Amino acid sequence: MKLYEKLADEIGEAVRRGVFAAGERIPSVRQSSQQHGVSIKTVLHAYALLEGRGLIETRPQSGYFVREPAAAPQNERELAAPPAPASEVDVSRLVLSTLRSIRAHDAVPLGSPYPDPTLFPWRRINQYANAIARRHSSWNLIDDLPPGNPELIRQIARRYAENGVPVDPDEIIITLGATEAINLSLQAVAKPGDTVVVESPTYYAMLHAIERLGMRAIAVATHPTEGIDIEVLAQIIGEQKIAACMVMPNFQNPLGFQMPDERKKQLVDLLTGHDIPVIENDVYQELYFGEARPTTLKNFDTKGLVLHCASFSKSLTASYRIGWAMPGRYRPQVEKLKFLNTLTTPSVPQVAVADYLRQDGYDRHLRHVRKLYRQQARLMSAMVLRFFPSGTRISSPQGGYVLWVQMPERVDSMRLYQAALARGITVGPGYMFSTRNDFRYFIRLNYSYPWTAQTEAALRTLGGLVAEMA
Amino acid sequence: MKLYEKLADEIGEAVRRGVFAAGERIPSVRQSSQQHGVSIKTVLHAYALLEGRGLIETRPQSGYFVREPAAAPQNERELAAPPAPASEVDVSRLVLSTLRSIRAHDAVPLGSPYPDPTLFPWRRINQYANAIARRHSSWNLIDDLPPGNPELIRQIARRYAENGVPVDPDEIIITLGATEAINLSLQAVAKPGDTVVVESPTYYAMLHAIERLGMRAIAVATHPTEGIDIEVLAQIIGEQKIAACMVMPNFQNPLGFQMPDERKKQLVDLLTGHDIPVIENDVYQELYFGEARPTTLKNFDTKGLVLHCASFSKSLTASYRIGWAMPGRYRPQVEKLKFLNTLTTPSVPQVAVADYLRQDGYDRHLRHVRKLYRQQARLMSAMVLRFFPSGTRISSPQGGYVLWVQMPERVDSMRLYQAALARGITVGPGYMFSTRNDFRYFIRLNYSYPWTAQTEAALRTLGGLVAEMA
Numbered sequence: 054m055k056l057y058e059k060l061a062d063e064i065g066e067a068v069r070r071g072v073f074a075a076g077e078r079i080p081s082v083r084q085s086s087q088q089h090g091v092s093i094k095t096v097l098h099a100y101a102l103l104e105g106r107g108l109i110e111t112r113p114q115s116g117y118f119v120r121e122p123a124a125a126p127q128n129e130r131e132l133a134a135p136p137a138p139a140s141e142v143d144v145s146r147l148v149l150s151t152l153r154s155i156r157a158h159d160a161v162p163l164g165s166p167y168p169d170p171t172l173f174p175w176r177r178i179n180q181y182a183n184a185i186a187r188r189h190s191s192w193n194l195i196d197d198l199p200p201g202n203p204e205l206i207r208q209i210a211r212r213y214a215e216n217g218v219p220v221d222p223d224e225i226i227i228t229l230g231a232t233e234a235i236n237l238s239l240q241a242v243a244k245p246g247d248t249v250v251v252e253s254p255t256y257y258a259m260l261h262a263i264e265r266l267g268m269r270a271i272a273v274a275t276h277p278t279e280g281i282d283i284e285v286l287a288q289i290i291g292e293q294k295i296a297a298c299m300v301m302p303n304f305q306n307p308l309g310f311q312m313p314d315e316r317k318k319q320l321v322d323l324l325t326g327h328d329i330p331v332i333e334n335d336v337y338q339e340l341y342f343g344e345a346r347p348t349t350l351k352n353f354d355t356k357g358l359v360l361h362c363a364s365f366s367k368s369l370t371a372s373y374r375i376g377w378a379m380p381g382r383y384r385p386q387v388e389k390l391k392f393l394n395t396l397t398t399p400s401v402p403q404v405a406v407a408d409y410l411r412q413d414g415y416d417r418h419l420r421h422v423r424k425l426y427r428q429q430a431r432l433m434s435a436m437v438l439r440f441f442p443s444g445t446r447i448s449s450p451q452g453g454y455v456l457w458v459q460m461p462e463r464v465d466s467m468r469l470y471q472a473a474l475a476r477g478i479t480v481g482p483g484y485m486f487s488t489r490n491d492f493r494y495f496i497r498l499n500y501s502y503p504w505t506a507q508t509e510a511a512l513r514t515l516g517g518l519v520a521e522m523a
Numbered sequence: 524m525k526l527y528e529k530l531a532d533e534i535g536e537a538v539r540r541g542v543f544a545a546g547e548r549i550p551s552v553r554q555s556s557q558q559h560g561v562s563i564k565t566v567l568h569a570y571a572l573l574e575g576r577g578l579i580e581t582r583p584q585s586g587y588f589v590r591e592p593a594a595a596p597q598n599e600r601e602l603a604a605p606p607a608p609a610s611e612v613d614v615s616r617l618v619l620s621t622l623r624s625i626r627a628h629d630a631v632p633l634g635s636p637y638p639d640p641t642l643f644p645w646r647r648i649n650q651y652a653n654a655i656a657r658r659h660s661s662w663n664l665i666d667d668l669p670p671g672n673p674e675l676i677r678q679i680a681r682r683y684a685e686n687g688v689p690v691d692p693d694e695i696i697i698t699l700g701a702t703e704a705i706n707l708s709l710q711a712v713a714k715p716g717d718t719v720v721v722e723s724p725t726y727y728a729m730l731h732a733i734e735r736l737g738m739r740a741i742a743v744a745t746h747p748t749e750g751i752d753i754e755v756l757a758q759i760i761g762e763q764k765i766a767a768c769m770v771m772p773n774f775q776n777p778l779g780f781q782m783p784d785e786r787k788k789q790l791v792d793l794l795t796g797h798d799i800p801v802i803e804n805d806v807y808q809e810l811y812f813g814e815a816r817p818t819t820l821k822n823f824d825t826k827g828l829v830l831h832c833a834s835f836s837k838s839l840t841a842s843y844r845i846g847w848a849m850p851g852r853y854r855p856q857v858e859k860l861k862f863l864n865t866l867t868t869p870s871v872p873q874v875a876v877a878d879y880l881r882q883d884g885y886d887r888h889l890r891h892v893r894k895l896y897r898q899q900a901r902l903m904s905a906m907v908l909r910f911f912p913s914g915t916r917i918s919s920p921q922g923g924y925v926l927w928v929q930m931p932e933r934v935d936s937m938r939l940y941q942a943a944l945a946r947g948i949t950v951g952p953g954y955m956f957s958t959r960n961d962f963r964y965f966i967r968l969n970y971s972y973p974w975t976a977q978t979e980a981a982l983r984t985l986g987g988l989v990a991e992m993a
Contacts, residue, residue, distance in 0.1 A: 372871065
């Protein structure tokens with residue numbers, strides 16, 4: 054365990070034991086540094102970690118404060134032991150079994166990471182697919198080998214250009230969803246033994262992908278509205294060699310924030326200054342609640358160090374599995390890895406999406422979905438605050454379709470997951486978003502599905518379970 | 524350089540200089556061992572390497588003989604220097620550019636690794652896809668998450684059962700072509716730093732996949748009709764820790780052999796005895812020239828150590844990208860890796876193939892294709908022997924659609940590739956099949972395309988170029 058982690062655990066424990074009460078100011082960075090005999094840097098890092106865990110918060114010009122009513126637990130020993138430290142297999146099984154439960158039990162899919170498939174223009178896209186199949190008597194996959202179908206690449210580049218993101222069509226490589234784009238990007242920039250920075254919380258599968266490749270992950274505290282802590286990141290970069298950084302600046306999963314432009318620029322500048330590539334996951338780019346599509350890290354990239362990854366899976370069609378990478382200066386490597394990993398992306402889906410983008414009403418579809426998600430985000434936020442016990446905090450999503458819920462500390466999200474499943478409801482346990490169990494009393498809820506009486510009943514049930522466990 | 528490699532190079536050089544003439548017996552293993560002061564094992568390994576390079580051959584009960592008319596070159600120095608040792612990027616660029624040349628130049632695609640797409644029942648499969656899209660108003664990708672669409676899995680298992688291969692449907696995982704199945708299988712059984720055995724010749728991309736994952740590849744000499752040299756493999760296993768073995772026992776690419784059943788059994792027994800998993804690439808399984816589908820390594824697997832990988836890309840449809848893995852005891856790992864790598868395989872293609880298999884004439888289609896390939900293999904073999912200069916040797920494919928051609932030693936397949944391309948013909952340079960340039964004077968030719976006057980003219984042109992270079 055690192056020094057700053059130890060310090061964070063120590064202070065966290067003090068908060069839990071009531072040494073520092075809710076709303077109370079904790080010692081300043083300088084004080085803590087003297088008191089514990091550690092560097093200013095170490096304290097800053099520890100405080101950032103505690104902020105990420107939702108235990109403390111910064112107030113401008115005032116310092117750090119204990120964030121929530123953290124009553125000293127009376128009977129800590131009676132709490133069910135948290136599940137053993139989640140092993141690699143356990144968690145990915147957990148993710149898969151969450152998904153399977155949705156399927157098997159026809160459960161209320163609040164735990165799903167995917168958008169409601171009935172919102173996709175499925176019939177229209179399939180009509181294009183069918184037209185393509187009729188037009189050709191055969192199809193040579195050589196035509197759509199990496200980088201991919203040229204017309205699809207043109208259409209993707211056009212959309213970026215229309216939204217003010219500078220894109221060279223020659224940079225785009227079509228992949229099997231953003232999942233493949235991110236994996237290939239990671240392999241292009243880092244090798245076994247390297248260290249990669251991720252956000253905390255972040256999607257667990259990312260951490261696994263890093264470890265599976267023999268790399269090491271460092272999770273950096275990520276602010277619920279500002280994004281990854283750039284100061285802490287700068288410290289880490291000063292201390293050790295970082296091969297890459299993986300972030301989700303727009304509508305982060307699970308926090309939902311849109312990183313402000315100046316923070317995006319700061320991040321890219323910092324990384325560029327140290328020649329560190331950054332993998333940007335921008336799958337929710339089209340699902341903004343604001344006036345216009347947000348900028349991407351690409352907007353601030355001066356040296357080709359941003360590997361931008363995205364897909365149509367959240368906004369147009371998930372089952373076609375069309376994603377892409379714009380890997381900057383790493384384009385040749387990513388193209389080659391795509392070829393080695395899956396050879397090519399299926400042809401008809403590539404061309405059907407290209408035809409849909411060129412000829413159909415994608416923007417109309419998106420306007421509809423964005424309005425719906427914005428409304429449903431408000432509704433679900435209100436219902437969670439109404440039905441969940443006090444001490445519950447929620448994120449303020451600026452786009453996308455997930456809400457991040459911090460429950461009272463004694464609620465174990467795994468136990469909640471199981472109790473909810475028994476009642477035909479799925480939730481996304483916080484365990485999926487960190488390797489260190491930092492978010493064990495958090496859950497992620499999906500609000501993309503149409504709001505029905507069943508949804509409301511499910512949230513009421515969940516709220517009751519949380520109150521019982523709290 | 525290893526001792527046996529040094530010895531092989533030394534003897535190879537002696538053959539080239541005419542010390543041992545064509546047809547002449549070279550020193551016995553025992554003699555060589557005494558003469559060079561090395562172990563019997565080392566000599567066996569060196570001879571196997573030379574056999575793999577096509578320089579010598581074994582005759583039962585007689586020993587090793589120089590294999591081809593290897594006239595002492597008069598002016599070795601005048602030969603163009605071979606390209607610098609092929610770097611990783613060069614070769615995968617070479618592969619991609621071979622494929623792109625076929626597309627761009629409308630070239631005679633003798634260099635293509637893929638079957639003629641006009642032979643696929645494209646229209647019929649697309650009709651099933653269209654019917655599925657019409658039947659459903661939307662599609663939830665959760666239904667086809669790993670392991671994959673249940674009906675497709677059932678259909679694949681049924682075909683194996685009908686062909687005498689023992690398969691548990693629960694073992695099958697649908698992937699993006701065999702390419703993904705092989706990559707995931709490799710990651711499931713080996714980790715960075717591990718050593719993996721491959722055949723020589725083997726497809727270069729496999730070697731790259733191994734190296735990219737931070738593993739080490741050892742290429743083992745592979746006999747043109749018997750398959751990987753089991754004796755050499757046993758020696759290597761005795762000397763060092765082997766994490767996995769990757770082979771293609773049926774219609775190996777590029778050699779085209781069908782490994783005899785007793786050799787398959789020996790191979791599995793050897794590996795099982797040492798608890799070493801084996802990844803079996805069986806993509807040509809349906810394209811046999813014999814009476815019945817050959818056995819697979821699965822037939823001889825007693826401990827779940829065979830990870831069998833296959834696809835429909837060579838026999839039914841390439842652009843749908845439907846493959847699968849049957850990973851034996853490694854099933855949980857491969858399923859998880861599939862989820863992390865590409866999440867899921869596109870849904871409609873999965874279901875369309877399942878519907879086609881259940882309702883359409885796959886076996887009729889296969890009978891037609893097999894007959895055609897068998898005829899065209901004979902035709903191309905005859906034409907190569909007719910048009911290419913003496914000293915040319917060819918493989919005897921037992922299935923699949925590629926011919927492996929050994930040209931006179933002074934012909935550099937890269938130079939031939941470029942000269943042929945200038946004349947609108949592609950070939951597969953031998954450089955793609957080894958990292959050690961062992962096959963620089965070999966090419967692979969694709970005979971799946973309909974035999975036309977143009978094909979014959981192309982082979983005549985190629986033969987002329989080879990004769991010039993020889």
